Amino acid sequence: MTAERPARPLLTVKCAIPPVRAGAVPRPRLVDALRAGSTRLTAVVAPAGWGKTSVLSAWAADPGEHVRVAWVSLDEDDDEPTRFWTYVLTALSGVGAIDATCLDALAAPGLEPVDLAVPLLVNALAAVAAPHVLILDDYHTLADRRIHESVEFLVTYLPPSLRLVLAGRADPPLPLARLRARAELTELRAADLRFTADEATALLAAVAGAEPDAAAGAALWERTEGWAAGLQLAGLTLRERPAAVRTDLHLLDYFTAEVLPGLVAVQRELLVRAAPLERLSGALCDAALQVTGSAEVLAALDRADLFVVALDAERTWYRCHRLLREVLLRERSPEDERAVLCRAAAWFAEHDQLDASTAHLLRANAFRSWRSRSPTPPPPAGGPTGCRTGSTWLPRGSARTPSSTGGTTPAPRHW
Numbered sequence: 001m002t003a004e005r006p007a008r009p010l011l012t013v014k015c016a017i018p019p020v021r022a023g024a025v026p027r028p029r030l031v032d033a034l035r036a037g038s039t040r041l042t043a044v045v046a047p048a049g050w051g052k053t054s055v056l057s058a059w060a061a062d063p064g065e066h067v068r069v070a071w072v073s074l075d076e077d078d079d080e081p082t083r084f085w086t087y088v089l090t091a092l093s094g095v096g097a098i099d100a101t102c103l104d105a106l107a108a109p110g111l112e113p114v115d116l117a118v119p120l121l122v123n124a125l126a127a128v129a130a131p132h133v134l135i136l137d138d139y140h141t142l143a144d145r146r147i148h149e150s151v152e153f154l155v156t157y158l159p160p161s162l163r164l165v166l167a168g169r170a171d172p173p174l175p176l177a178r179l180r181a182r183a184e185l186t187e188l189r190a191a192d193l194r195f196t197a198d199e200a201t202a203l204l205a206a207v208a209g210a211e212p213d214a215a216a217g218a219a220l221w222e223r224t225e226g227w228a229a230g231l232q233l234a235g236l237t238l239r240e241r242p243a244a245v246r247t248d249l250h251l252l253d254y255f256t257a258e259v260l261p262g263l264v265a266v267q268r269e270l271l272v273r274a275a276p277l278e279r280l281s282g283a284l285c286d287a288a289l290q291v292t293g294s295a296e297v298l299a300a301l302d303r304a305d306l307f308v309v310a311l312d313a314e315r316t317w318y319r320c321h322r323l324l325r326e327v328l329l330r331e332r333s334p335e336d337e338r339a340v341l342c343r344a345a346a347w348f349a350e351h352d353q354l355d356a357s358t359a360h361l362l363r364a365n366a367f368r369s370w371r372s373r374s375p376t377p378p379p380p381a382g383g384p385t386g387c388r389t390g391s392t393w394l395p396r397g398s399a400r401t402p403s404s405t406g407g408t409t410p411a412p413r414h415w
Contacts, residue, residue, distance in 0.1 A: 015091040023206040034059040037186040039199040043313040044167040046190040048258040049229025068095040114150035117289040126159040140168030190305040192224035207235025277329035287347040
C-alpha cells in the first residue's frame with residue numbers, strides 16, 4: 001500500500017485547544033490530578049455529557065510550568081492511518097515538539113506510518129527535553145486497527161518528554177491492564193468526573209443565571225447523580241421555568257441524540273425493556289424480558305461506564321442512571337411495563353424475595369386487577385407466582401406470560 005497525504009485539507013481548528021467556556025465551573029481537584037500525573041498514558045473515559053473535554057481544556061489552559069500541549073479533536077473522518085497521523089504530527093509540530101521530518105515521512109511510498117513516521121517521531125521526542133502533552137479527544141470515533149496498533153507502538157516506546165492523553169466514550173483498544181499493573185496508566189472515569197454537590201450548585205447557578213435554593217439544588221444534584229450534561233439541562237430548565245426542579249424539557253432530545261446512539265443494539269434494547277425495573281441482574285432480566293445473556297450485557301455496560309452502576313462487590317446487581325431510566329420509561333407502553341413487572345414479581349417470588357415480589361405486583365397494578373375481577377383469593381402465602389391477565393393467574397413456570405399484545409410470548413431468545 002502506498003501512503004499518501006490526505007487529499008482533503010486539514011481543518012486547523014481540530015488542532016486548536018477548545019477554549020474554556022465562559023462561566024465554566026472551576027474543578028481544581030480534577031485539573032490538579034491531571035497536572036500531577038506522571039504516567040505515560042492517561043485515559044479519560046466516560047459516556048457523553050460527563051465533561052471530559054471541559055476538564056481537559058481547563059487543564060490545557062494551565063498545564064503547569066514549561067509544559068506545552070498539543071491537541072487533536074478527532075472524528076470519524078480521521079479513521080485512516082495517514083490522515084490520523086498527519087493531524088497528530090501537525091499538532092506536535094505546532095507546539096515545537098518536532099520538526100517537519102516526521103510529516104514528510106508520511107509520504108514515503110509503500111510504507112505505513114508505523115513503519116517510518118512513528119519511529120521517527122519517537123526518536124525526535126527522545127531528543128526533546130521540554131515536557132509536552134498530546135491530547136487526542138474523542139478517540140472512540142476511531143476503529144481502524146492499524147491506528148490502534150501504531151498508537152500502542154507509540155505508548156510502548158514513549159519518551160519521558162511526552163504524555164499521551166486519550167479521551168473518549170469507551171476504553172481505547174490498548175493494553176490498559178498491563179499499563180495499569182505497571183503503574184503506567186492514569187485514569188479519570190465517570191465516578192471521578194461526577195460533580196460534587198458544591199460544584200453542581202455552582203454549575204446550576206452559572207447556567208440558570210441565579211443560584212437555586214438549597215433544597216432544589218440538592219434535589220437536582222441527587223437526581224442527575226452529578227452528571228454534567230444533566231445539570232446543564234436542569235439549569236436551562238430553571239432559566240426558562242424558574243419554579244421547575246425537573247429537567248424534562250431537554251432530556252429526551254439529549255439522550256436520543258447523544259446517549260442512545262452510543263449503545264450497541266443489545267445494550268440499548270436491554271436498557272429500554274428493563275427500564276421498569278429499579279434493580280437489574282442477569283437472572284432477573286433474563287426472566288423478566290424473556291431472553292438469555294443479560295448478565296454479559298450488563299457487565300459490558302458496567303465496564304464501559306454506560307449509565308449502569310454496580311450495586312455489590314460481586315457485580316451481580318446493577319441499577320440504571322436515574323435520569324436515563326426516566327427517559328426510557330417514557331418510551332414504554334403501560335402494557336409492556338406491566339408485563340415486565342409481572343414477570344419480575346414471579347422471579348422474585350421464586351427466589352423467596354416476597355417483599356420485592358409484592359412491590360413489583362403493586363407497581364404492575366396486579367392487586368387492583370385481582371380485587372376488581374377475580375372471584376378467588378390471590379395465590380397462597382408462598383408468594384404470588386404470576387400476574388393476572390384477563391381472568392387467569394399465570395402460575396410459576398407457565399408457558400404463557402403477559403405480552404403487550406395480549407397474546408403469548410415466544411420462548412426466551414439470546415441477546
